[in-house]
Amino acid sequence: MIQSDIDLQPYNTMTIAARARHFCSANSLEEVREALRFAQAQQLPILPLGGGSNIVLTGDFPGLALHLGMRGLEFEVLDDGVRIRAAAGENWHQLVMRSVELGYGGLENLALIPGNIGAAPIQNIGAYGVELKDTFEQLTAIEIASGELVTFSAEECNFGYRDSIFKGPAKDQYLISEVVLKLSGTWQPRVSYPALQQYFDEQGLARDALTPAQVASAVIDIRNSKLPNPVEIPNAGSFFKNPVVDAGQYQTLKTAHPELVAFEAGDHWKLAAGWLIDQAGWRGFRKNGVGVHDRQALVLVNPGHRCGSEVVNLAREIASDVQLKFGVTLEPEPRFYP
Ligand code: FAD
Numbered sequence: 001m002i003q004s005d006i007d008l009q010p011y012n013t014m015t016i017a018a019r020a021r022h023f024c025s026a027n028s029l030e031e032v033r034e035a036l037r038f039a040q041a042q043q044l045p046i047l048p049l050g051g052g053s054n055i056v057l058t059g060d061f062p063g064l065a066l067h068l069g070m071r072g073l074e075f076e077v078l079d080d081g082v083r084i085r086a087a088a089g090e091n092w093h094q095l096v097m098r099s100v101e102l103g104y105g106g107l108e109n110l111a112l113i114p115g116n117i118g119a120a121p122i123q124n125i126g127a128y129g130v131e132l133k134d135t136f137e138q139l140t141a142i143e144i145a146s147g148e149l150v151t152f153s154a155e156e157c158n159f160g161y162r163d164s165i166f167k168g169p170a171k172d173q174y175l176i177s178e179v180v181l182k183l184s185g186t187w188q189p190r191v192s193y194p195a196l197q198q199y200f201d202e203q204g205l206a207r208d209a210l211t212p213a214q215v216a217s218a219v220i221d222i223r224n225s226k227l228p229n230p231v232e233i234p235n236a237g238s239f240f241k242n243p244v245v246d247a248g249q250y251q252t253l254k255t256a257h258p259e260l261v262a263f264e265a266g267d268h269w270k271l272a273a274g275w276l277i278d279q280a281g282w283r284g285f286r287k288n289g290v291g292v293h294d295r296q297a298l299v300l301v302n303p304g305h306r307c308g309s310e311v312v313n314l315a316r317e318i319a320s321d322v323q324l325k326f327g328v329t330l331e332p333e334p335r336f337y338p
């Protein structure tokens with residue numbers, strides 16, 4: 001079941017060609033444990049893989065690329081909502097659409113996010129004002145060092161803005177095998193984002209009569225209109241996180257650039273990274289087969305199926321230009337391997 005010298009191009013949505021010294025697709029807990037024993041015996045680093053939509057391969061991976069393919073999806077109807085148990089290898093968007101079809105609300109703003117369930121807690125996926133943590137109950141993970149199962153509550157996951165314990169103190173220590181969500185029986189649409197408001201205005205749909213299916217459909221239409229489908233134009237979604245700055249830096253920027261796109265986040269301000277990159281003149285840029293999407297400057301694209309270093313070089317050029325022009329530091333959102 002463990003293969004050697006495998007091309008990872010089909011396993012990352014940036015379509016970067018890089019080889020893994022070993023590769024394995026595990027479809028059960030026992031297969032995961034077997035793969036872990038193999039890696040431990042040879043002291044190999046592990047690259048956990050879901051849909052590969054939030055990674056950048058900067059070179060060959062010298063260890064075991066382990067695809068988590070476990071399947072299983074259960075809906076349990078409760079007095080006050082519904083509980084969803086989903087195995088790591090289930091596709092996120094299909095889970096959202098299944099819950100919407102069954103009439104359950106809570107996940108519709110997160111429609112069309114690529115990738116699998118197992119990766120969703122890693123960065124607490126979010127879109128249009130909703131995050132995984134809003135419906136998250138708990139997860140089960142396999143501790144890499146011991147092969148033991150461990151559960152994490154929402155509090156233990158320490159979710160933040162595109163962040164969790166799995167990017168911090170628990171980084172590289174666990175493989176998430178199952179996620180449990182709880183959707184409330186009292187659903188309210190969350191449609192505060194301007195793009196959603198505009199969509200419903202144009203369609204003549206009253207906000208207080210919306211269904212989860214209508215919101216999902218709006219999110220899908222809007223996303224399709226501005227985000228590149230990775231199957232057609234390779235990409236890893238937003239390449240940079242939205243920088244969060246203090247009130248002083250925000251005021252200075254707002255004075256210099258009155259049209260600055262920013263949102264209050266507690267006593268700080270979240271800047272729209274896409275706006276900064278666009279203003280710096282990068283939208284639609286192309287060089288050496290890589291570039292910046294022409295309808296959303298936050299998305300770097302790899303239509304030439306180039307290697308990771310081309311993507312990283314472009315990202316560095318953009319970040320240093322934004323630093324120069326706005327004094328703002330951009331940090332990549334996807335994880336770089338190795
Ligand atoms: P991968 O890319 O396979 O992995 C991501 C990270 O998680 C890696 O570090 C990997 O090692 C680790 N990992 C994967 N599975 C496991 C597991 N079972 N256990 C432990 N670690 C694991 N993100 C958002 O938050 N909001 C969006 O709206 C959004 N839109 C996107 C749009 C596009 C077009 C694209 C390409 C990406 C978008 N993303 C978005 C980013 C991405 O879809 C999410 O981060 C998603 O959760 C990644 O899932 P994946 O299965 O592809 O993860």
Ligand code: NAP
Nearest residue numbers: 126127128129192193194195227236237238242263272296
């Ligand atoms: P958008 O709607 O054009 O908005 C631009 C930026 O402004 C976003 O970054 C968003 O922050 C912020 N924003 C807009 N309205 C806001 C509000 N009412 N309150 C707080 N912040 C607001 O963004 P887009 O690029 O088309 O993406 C739409 C949604 O999908 C966003 O939520 C985005 O995060 C998500 N998305 C994520 C990825 C990814 O890879 N991570 C890729 C594509 C889309 P937030 O980003 O914090 O929401």
